[in-house]
Amino acid sequence: MDAIRLPVDAVNARKDNYIWIFPTGPDSVAAVDPGEAEPVLRYLSEHSRRLSHVLITHHHADHIEGIDALRARHQPLVVGAAADQSRLPPLDLPVADQATPLLGEREVRVLATPGHTSAHLAYQVADALFVGDTLFRYGCGRLFEGTPEQMWRSLLKIRALPETTRLFPAHEYTRLNLRFVQSLLPDDQELQQQMTTVCQMMDSGTRTLPVELRWEKRFNPFLLCDDSNFVKRIGAAAQSPEVLFATLRERRNHF
Ligand SMILES: [Zn+2]
Numbered sequence: 027m028d029a030i031r032l033p034v035d036a037v038n039a040r041k042d043n044y045i046w047i048f049p050t051g052p053d054s055v056a057a058v059d060p061g062e063a064e065p066v067l068r069y070l071s072e073h074s075r076r077l078s079h080v081l082i083t084h085h086h087a088d089h090i091e092g093i094d095a096l097r098a099r100h101q102p103l104v105v106g107a108a109a110d111q112s113r114l115p116p117l118d119l120p121v122a123d124q125a126t127p128l129l130g131e132r133e134v135r136v137l138a139t140p141g142h143t144s145a146h147l148a149y150q151v152a153d154a155l156f157v158g159d160t161l162f163r164y165g166c167g168r169l170f171e172g173t174p175e176q177m178w179r180s181l182l183k184i185r186a187l188p189e190t191t192r193l194f195p196a197h198e199y200t201r202l203n204l205r206f207v208q209s210l211l212p213d214d215q216e217l218q219q220q221m222t223t224v225c226q227m228m229d230s231g232t233r234t235l236p237v238e239l240r241w242e243k244r245f246n247p248f249l250l251c252d253d254s255n256f257v258k259r260i261g262a263a264a265q266s267p268e269v270l271f272a273t274l275r276e277r278r279n280h281f
Contacts (some may be wrong), residue, residue, distance in 0.1 A: 032132075032152040034194065036233060037065035040088050042198045044235065050130030050166035054078035056102075057158045058149065059196050061088040063095035064119055070100070079129045082106035083158025084143040090197060092152055105129070107138075110145035121147070138253035139184065141177025142167035148184065154192050154236070157184065162195045163237045166248040168279065169206030178251065181271075187251050189240035199233040200224055206281045207247055210260045210274075217245070 034184045035047045035055075039062040046058040056079035060066050070077055077100035082092055082224055084107070096102060097215035106125060108120035115259050117131060119127050135150040139160040146167075149156045159167035169177055184193075201224055227234050243249055250256040251274065252267035262270055 028281055030152045032154040032192075034154055034192075034236070035069070036038065036235075037069050039065050039092075043088055043196055044194070044198065044233065045092075046154075046194045048132070048151060048154070049075075050078045050132050054130055056081060056129050056132070057096070058194070059083055059089035060092035060096055061090065061157060062265075063092035063099075066092060067069050067099060075098060077102040080104045081134070081149050081156065082117075083148065083156065083160075083196065084146045085110055085158070086143070089158065090115055103129075103221040105134075105149075107147050110143075115136060123147075137183060139180035141169055141172035141180045144171040146172075146180075150187070153188075153190060154194055155184065155187065155239075156194045156196075160184070160195075161193060161242070161246070161248075162197060162203055163193075163200040163234055163242065164207050164246050165199055165278065166246075166275070168229065169275060174275060175268045177275070178268050178271045181249055184239070184241060187239060189238070189243065191239040191240055192236040193242065194236045201228055202281075203278075206278055209281065210247060220245070 034049055036044045039045050043061050045066055046187060047055050050056050054076045057066050058081045077096055080102045082090055103118040105119040105121055106114045106117045109124050111117055121127055125136040127134055132151055138146040139146050139148045140261050141158045142241045146160055148160060161184055204221055204224055211217060224234055251270040
């Protein structure tokens with residue numbers, strides 16, 4: 027059975043952050059990773075909505091700095107990692123892996139996805155997965171606190187979800203990530219076409235997100251480290267997925 031399609035809006039924040047917003051009731055919404063309050067407050071007033079909840083994927087400033095100001099105006103319930111409370115704003119609903127808190131009418135499933143940070147969470151709501159800085163289109167987050175093995179396992183957890191799951195990362199990194207994939211597969215015609223499309227979208231101010239998981243399973247190199255065909259195509263030696271993942275992530279750091 028197909029999951030219900032979650033209606034999701036977005037506001038742009040900071041340099042290249044997206045704050046994703048979805049309904050929790052007839053007149054209320056939740057915001058994911060509000061690193062800035064102003065664009066969310068503007069959205070709420072334009073749409074006559076109340077902010078019922080805030081979801082935090084991890085503690086980095088560009089994901090949480092708007093929360094105090096939002097709390098002062100709307101008193102949302104704040105959801106975040108119980109394991110990371112010392113680094114997060116005060117939590118009303120501290121959660122851990124596999125928790126299923128109810129946000130108004132919405133059931134959310136929490137997935138622990140350590141790697142970018144040690145307590146990073148993703149949130150599954152109907153067919154949407156808010157992945158924070160774990161997975162990007164054609165890419166994945168930097169390993170600030172976790173090991174490559176940890177991040178690889180987190181990505182496998184995401185990869186195992188239904189293929190029609192829509193991924194909502196917190197940043198617009200698509201173009202640079204795609205350029206990196208092209209550096210691995212320089213002769214790939216399909217990637218060249220995708221780059222043309224992505225450039226057109228960027229030039230016209232269109233978001234390149236969300237993206238369906240089935241797409242990322244085909245083109246995201248960080249989800250393909252155990253795919254023997256991909257390993258052969260990029261000319262890598264046969265090696266464990268974790269080692270290849272670590273090598274690719276390292277190359278991406280210096281790209
Ligand atoms: Zn981050």
